[in-house]
Amino acid sequence: MTNLLLEEWTGPSGTPDFTAIRADQFLPAIDAGIALSRAEIAAITDNPAEPDFDNTVAALERSGAALARVRRIFWMLASAEADAGIHAIEAEVSARLTAWGTEVSQNERLFDRIAAVWKARDSLSPEQARLVDNSYKGFVSGGAALDADAKRRLGEISKRLSELGVTFGQNVLNATNATELVLSGTEAAGIPEDVRALAAGAAHARGLDGQLLFVVDRGTYERLLTYADDRSVRERVWRAFTGRCQSGSFDNNPVIAEIVALRDEKARLLGYSSYAAFAIEDAMAKTPAAAAGLMDRVWRPGLVQAEREAAALQAMVERDGGGFTLAAWDWRYFADRVRRERFSFDGAAIRSHLSLGKVRGAAFAAAERLYGLVFTRRPDVSVYHPDVIAWSVDKADGTPVGMILTDYLARPQKHGGAWMGSLRVQEKLDAPVRPIVYTVANFTRAELEEDALLSLDEARTLFHEFGHALHALLSDVTYPSLAGTAVARDFVEFPSKLMEHWVASPEALRDLGVPADLADAVARADTFGQGFATIEFLASAILDLKLHQTQPPPTDIAAFERDSLAALGTPDAIGMRHRLAVFTHVFDGGYASAYYSYLWAEVLDADVFEAFTATGNLFDAELADRLRREVLAQGDARDPMESFVAFRGREPDEAALLRARSLA
Structure with missing residues (x-):
């Protein structure tokens, strides 16, 4: 019987038919996809011609298309619509894909051909040279240059890490639902x-x-x-x-201890002093010291501001005869009261105007004004759950751009948080391929999806993930490995952080129907609470980076967390945004040693948004078009700093972040 997962998608705009997908199809499809990929790679390594870009690197880009389709659908369902059948095979799928990835990255004949092209990369176009350099570094990171024993051990580590990542994520999902x-x-x-x-x-x-x-x-x-x-x-x-996940059947602390030990061993096998040094080498920060330096420079003024805020909140407690010391469960409650009294900010009143339908419509309208994109609902497109809505994305003249699926309401089958992913990435290697992307969130349900009410922070989250989607949709590169969001971890959050401004500004809120006095209060109220937000985020980011540098790796994760927070001087009334035991970004995602990326990207975001505000027009056509051409369309076709400088005319101004957070 033909496995539909291996076939080209034939739905509208080349979308998959989710109604025909069953969990029991995945493992056979993955095995068949790996077999196809193995044959494609054998054709590359068996080629008697001298290695060149076309017969080696471009040929590798063309390989694995069927497996990529299967893999992308599976991980989308595993995170957003994981039934018992998906859960049951998640660990095995991860193991098989990891084993295949190890086989490819340690293929000596393939690496020799890649290395030969890499040595001659100066003769290639800039985009080709970027792809070759990325490919070469990827093989080295995968162990291609190691001896046989080290390769074997690296493969064992990769296999075990994939198993532990699945366990960690399922523990968080199950613990949250319980x-x-x-x-x-x-x-x-x-x-x-x-x-x-x-x-x-x-x-x-x-x-x-x-x-x-x-x-x-x-x-x-x-x-x-x-x-x-x-x-x-x-x-x-x-x-x-x-x-x-701090104890009991979903305790993730032993899982973390094993993960960090294996990551450290992996990094040392590859010649790095720590996992953080390995993970950050190709990021914009380049070194753990650079990432830590930025966080330290923001931590200190953030802590001063947080202490001022805590004093204001404690004063309110005393004024009301509370008779208690401000605790972590009090901060948000009293901060909301301070904003209401001091700045006439009413979060509940603003929320009453932020229905999901209106906020999503505002995101689409912003993309139309900035980039000329038009979004049209497509009820004829198959989706994986009734909550999901498909939208075609076109230019104003009707030229197709791609497709986006939106999935915003919470349900037990979903992992927590919000994210964006791609079912198909943009490329034009052999013919133009349009992207299919999806955005997922966990907003509180309502009888009708469009009537669900969002807080201002949740509206920002929707725009944030939509910013990632625009990055993928507006990509304009030749090679799929360089498309859209496939950029350095501390650059990928820049377009998404930037997009948040187009819902949180007073002008945007007024367009959503928020009364002018409430909309104007947002900017005033945002000056209060920046200390809390800064410390809560940085406590998580600093511990992530420290955890992946500590030698030897800690075995008592709860003690490491407690002692590290104390050493930082983290106020008990703030704590971490993500405690380590539920930190899916780091232990079931791609942000290990790199949660600082949100702060690094915020430097870029704050600087670029100042360029928009300086024009007096948040939809300045010239700036938006330059942002599209020099940043969003570029993907990873060039170094991200080159893209930033091409847009801004200089390297980023770190002080813009302190100004944006009212910490200057």
Whole structure:
């Protein structure tokens, strides 16, 4: 029987038919895809002609197309719609793909041909030379230059790391789904009505009529800590959410200890002093010291500002006769009150205007004004869940650009957080190929998707992931390995961070129907809370980098976290945005040693947004077109600093970040 996963997609605009996909098709499809790829690579290594760009590097770019289709669909479903069948094979899929990746990266004959082309790369076009250099470095990182024993050990490490990554992610998903809170009506004072209504429905489904049942995911956590009047409720929410995966059957601390030990061993096999040195070498920062230096320069003013904010919050506690010291479960609640009283900022009132349908429409409208893109709903396109909506993306003249799938509402099958991915990347190696991308989030459900209400932070999240999607959609490179978001980790967050401004500015909020006084209050209120936001983020980023440099790697992860936070002087009332045991960016994603990337990218973002604000027009046509040409369209076809300088005319100004965070 033909496995449909291996076939070219024949749906509208070349999309897959999700209704025909079953979990039991994946393992046979992966095996068949690997066999096809193995034959394609054998054709390259068996070629008697002298290695050149076309018969080696370009040929390698053309290989593996069928396997890529299978792999991309599987990982999309595993993260966004993982049923029992997908969960059951996730570890095995990861193991087989990892083993195949090791086989390719350690193929001596293939590496010899790549190396021969690399030595002659000066004769190639800049884009070709970039691809060759990336390919050569990728093979070296995969162990191609090691001896036989080291290659074998590196393969064992890669296999085990893939298994541990799956375990870590599934533990977080399962622990989050098991983290529930039941409240009575009197305990729910202050919680927004739509959130209570949803919790009442969940309780009714469990036979808990008259009560409220919350699954404490990130969105629920933020909302309850901000609005619940009952301090004991806030403490229960905080302890439940921050305590996930710290003990019991979903304990991730032993998983982390093994991961960091194996990563360290891998780095040393490849000749690096630490995993951080290995991971950051090809990033914009280049070295752990550079990344740490930026974080230290922001940490110090951030801590000073956080101490000022804490004093203001404690004063409010005392004014209200609270009689307690500000704790981690109090900060968001009292910060919201300070913003309301001092800056006339009302997060709940703003949220009432930010329906998902309006915010998504605003994202599409911003892309049209900036880049001339038109988004059209496509009910004829197959999707993997009823929550998902497909949209075709075209230029104003009707020229097709690509396709985007949006999947925004929380459900138990999803991993937490928000992300963007690609089912197909842009390229024009043999013929133009248009990208298919998807954005995923976990916003609180409503009866109708478009009526779900978003906080301002959630609206920023939607625009952030949409910024990643635009990076992929507007890519204009020849080779698929260089397309869209396939750039340095500390550059990839730049276009997405930048896009957040087009929903959070007063002008954008007024366009969404937020009354002018509320919209104008956002900019004023944003000056309060930057200390908290800076320290909460940096505590996670600094520990990530330190964890991957510590020698020997720590075995007691809970103690490492506790002692490191104390050494930093992290206020107990702030803590980490992501505790290590649930830090999926680092242990089930691509951000190991690189969570600092969001801050590095924010330097670029703040600098570039100042260029837009200087024009007095957030939709300045000349600037937007230059950003598209010099940054978004370039993908990884050149060094990211070259792209930034081509747009801005100089290297980034770090002080712009401090100005943007009101820390200057």
